[in-house]
Amino acid sequence: MFAFMTFAPCLLFAEQSSATWSDKEVLYAVGSVIGTFIMVIVGMIPLLIYYLDNTKRAEENKTTTAKVMEATTDRQQLLSEMQKQLVDVQREAGILRVSETKMNVQTQKQKEFIELLQSKLNNLQQIFDADRRRIERALTKDGQTWNEKVLSTAPEFRPLAEDDRRTPIISVLNLKGGVGKTTVTTNLAAALDGLGYRVLVMDLDLQGSLTSMFLIDDREVTLLDQEKVLYDFLKKAFAGEFPNLLDYTQTILSNSGLVPTNDRLFYAEMNLTIHWLLREANRDVRFLLRKELHLKRITEKYDIILLDCPPVLNVCCVNALGASDYVLSPVMLSRQATIRVPVMLARIKEFRDNVNPTLKFMGLLGNRATRPGLSSEEQNRLSLVRDKCKEIWGEPVYQFRAAIRQSIDIRKAEDQSRPLNKGDDLYPDFVKLAQEIETLLPTYCRRTVTIPAKELSS
Template sequence: MEDIQHNIIQFLEQYASFIPESYWPIISLSLAAILIVGGLLQRILSAWFGFTSFFKSLFGTKTRSSVLAPKRARVLREVWLRERSMGSIEPMEKPDVSTPIISFINMKGGVGKTTVAANVGAHLETKGARVLFVDFDYQGTLSLMVASSMNKDRLDANSYLLLEDRPYSEVRQHIHRFDGHPNIGLLAAHYILFRDEMELFANWAADGSSYDIRFAMKRILHDPLCQNDWDIIIIDCGPRFTTSTINALCASTHVVIPVILDEPSAQAVGYLSKEFEEHRAELFPYLNLLGVIPTMIDQDPPNRRVPKFKPSELEQLEAVEDAVSDTWHREGLVLRNARIPDRSSISQHSDQIAYYVSGEARRVFKRATGILLRRLKDENYRTDWKD
């Protein structure tokens, strides 16, 4: 309190010497008290009611990503955005697709992208949907989860086919199918995908491709034959902006952003939002954000079904909300009610799809998927497949 008062007196000395000195102690005391009470009030209100954004809008202290793109990173951006000069010009009208194509994406690693994608897909399968999984992360985590849940020992890595100039009728023959799960398909990935996508990019950037690699997957997945084969397509993206990620975004109707509510993960959403802004108009103008799903929320007390956000998590939630509402010009994109708790029943089964083995995981992902489906239904996509 005394420090604050001292600073205020210094300020008065410098800028308000016209005020008689005898008033300074009372002015500084009152201002210090206002600052302290105001600060306390903000903390209390934000903890209780999540009012942080109200204060932020008053004082203009929006949390923004502190990661700045260095000049040289612009070059890559220019390459991705360059005139569509090669191969056929890609039409940019609104895609006429009946099957939602959803990319699970975040530039931050380990936030639960693959876990959410796999379990959402598993719930959709039990609702009768024909689900095509596309693993576009060379770590191959989704491929391993699906394979072990389907009792498969070995799978060829084949999602790179979606980056090549091939018709869907050809890719279709390579989709992995599984006994006992006729409605699931998988295009799998492994570390070799990294080399494949680098090669494809290098070729294209050097004008050596006969087709535009940014839209290879779009051409394949938007094929009416593919749309007829699948009710929903789920793409698991790696935490990087590579050829496969660009393809995923150009092909997708929606993105879902899983996020842990800590500062680095919230900042990553800010960075991702900037990437979207930079590329959207030219590459994926009709891509929608289906929602941000907070993941691995601490359970305290542990037996609560739907975990309560802690004040620190609420603060990050607000930062994420700011970042995505600025980019997508809409509110309500953070799906608070779809939040996924941090549960050992999920982490214990990280090498398979927890949904198939744990009742708790089933409940959690059923709720989250239900919220995503309501959003798709609002956009007139089909969301009940059993009839």
């Protein structure tokens, strides 16, 4: 249309003008060229507009894309940041969970620990209460606490038997002091030794009178320093150190031995009594001597054992009774002294019934008699005592035919720290006693050393 519009005026001009044909042709041509040119130009306008528009849009798109890209990058950064934070949070949450678990475990442990402590405390409280009850009972029982039942863990009593233990153990006991226990033990040991017995004597009284009858003071001090007295043996035996009693035994007389003591025994007594009252150890303090005195190493070395007991039922006395086959009671023939004999027998019976059913009462021995045998008054007094004893013991109580006279020889011998010897006036009284004891023992409990008859009679 533009070409026509351009071409038409040119054609009109050429027709109306007076131009010649050839001029017309030129005008036509020019008109056509211009018209075409215009047409091309006009035709390109939309294209140009389209191109410009497109370019603008592309530019805009580019900007938008860049912005989007930018935004996307930001978001990605943000996202990875957030992811990092998420990981951190998750890790922290994990840590928290772990520490929470740890805390729970700790709390549980604390709870268990508190419960354990509580139960221990309860146990201790129970033990404490039991101890308290035991001590209170012991205080009201006036010493009879020793009669408590024997646990199966206690060492067994090996009874005297021909093919087993043939060394009798005799406790020389009276719960009254000064009646002649130590005097009888000392001189009976001497008499038995003289008859050919290998005698073991033990001083269980912390006064140590028996010890001083055989050992001079210097020797006692040395043994004390060397820790070779009864105290040391008992301490070690209770501590479970298995001491050998022979290491604590001193040779005396011809074939005999002595386990000495001194007043340090008081501390052993105290300690062992407290252990007993509190029942602290499994070991029963009542059987420290039984365990040892029934051992072969002792029974093979000695034919008879005499235990010089204290006048009170304490650890040592109870140990003596727990180990013994027999009790021999020297009795002074005064009214005051005889009156206490049935009471003592009642105590021994209780002990026998509860602790050592094998224990036998060997007999009552009159001491400090006014004449050989006994005066009729002394005999009557002893008979009365025996009747009472029979009621308590449940069977007749033996009275030795032998009796020990009152004699100055005893004092003389004591002053020289020695037992009576064959030259002393009173010595035969103890020989008689020894021979009577021999008849009361089983026949297999005999001396092992044979003494020529000539020597015996001299």
